[in-house]
Each structure stands twice: as structure tokens, then as C-alpha cells.
Amino acid sequence: MNIFGIGSLEILFIMVIALIFIGPQDIGKYARSAGRFLNHFYRSDTWRLFRETSRNLRSLPNRLAQEASLKELEEIKHSIEDTTGELNAIRVKVEQTGKELAESVKTTTEKETPRKQESRRFEEGFKAWSPQNEEPKSDNGSSSMEAIQNAESDH
Numbered sequence: 001m002n003i004f005g006i007g008s009l010e011i012l013f014i015m016v017i018a019l020i021f022i023g024p025q026d027i028g029k030y031a032r033s034a035g036r037f038l039n040h041f042y043r044s045d046t047w048r049l050f051r052e053t054s055r056n057l058r059s060l061p062n063r064l065a066q067e068a069s070l071k072e073l074e075e076i077k078h079s080i081e082d083t084t085g086e087l088n089a090i091r092v093k094v095e096q097t098g099k100e101l102a103e104s105v106k107t108t109t110e111k112e113t114p115r116k117q118e119s120r121r122f123e124e125g126f127k128a129w130s131p132q133n134e135e136p137k138s139d140n141g142s143s144s145m146e147a148i149q150n151a152e153s154d155h
Contacts, residue, residue: 018030
């Protein structure tokens with residue numbers, strides 16, 4: 001039992017001192033008046049305010065720690081959101097660059113170089129002059145296409 005931070009042994013000591021100073025005849029009257037005073041005091045707004053303030057002071061370190069951690073969590077959340085936005089922007093740029101690269105490769109492979117155009121015309125010319133679209137043979141017995149490919153690989 002602990003009242004106002006005073007233990008039961010200390011209360012017993014105070015009662016012995018009161019018995020010595022007040023005397024055994026008046027101890028009942030003083031105990032009743034002390035009881036009434038404590039009853040009024042415990043029911044008063046002052047006591048409620050004292051208890052509430054005490055409770056708030058005891059819980060203050062915990063609340064401060066929670067608020068600090070909430071602020072840190074909010075800061076972390078904002079930094080994650082910023083990083084996510086930056087990563088999405090980078091992802092969009094990479095996808096766009098990939099599409100542009102794919103389109104440029106496609107257009108590059110579809111374009112005929114002057115050498116390819118010349119060899120295609122040469123081949124079409126040989127086919128037009130050959131009977132039944134047979135490829136003419138060169139001096140060494142190879143077809144004109146083989147001769148063109150050999151010439152291109154030599155360069």
C-alpha cells in the first residue's frame with residue numbers, strides 16, 4: 001500500500017507519533033476529521049487535475065518517442081515515394097529509348113544500301129536474259145549470284 005509515496009510502515013510510524021502528541025482521548029476525533037478531509041480532497045477537481053497531470057507526465061516520454069518515430073516514418077515514406085517517382089520516370093525513358101532503338105534498327109535493316117541495290121539489279125538483269133529464268137554460269141562454272149557474293153566478300 002502506497003499513499004502519496006508513503007509506505008505502510010511509514011504510516012504506522014506517523015500514527016504512533018500522532019498518538020503520542022494528540023493523546024488517546026482525541027485520536028478518534030482527529031482521525032474522523034482527517035478521513036473527511038481526505039474524502040473531500042480525493043473527490044475534488046484539484047485531485048483529478050493532479051492525477052491527470054501525473055499520468056501525462058509519466059506517459060510523456062513514450063508519446064514523444066511515438067511522435068518522433070511517426071515523423072521519421074513519414075519522412076521515409078516521402079523519400080520512398082520520391083524515389084519511386086524517379087524510378088518510374090527512368091523506366092519510361094528506358095522504354096522509350098528501347099522503342100526508338102528498335103525502330104531505328106528496323107528502318108536500318110529495311111533500307112537497301114547502294115551495293116545491295118546494285119547486286120539486286122544485276123541479279124534481275126541476269127534472270128531477264130536467261131532462258132526460263134536460269135542463272136547463267138560464269139567461266140568457272142559458278143552461278144552469277146555466287147560470283148556477286150564472292151565479289152562482295154573480297155571487298
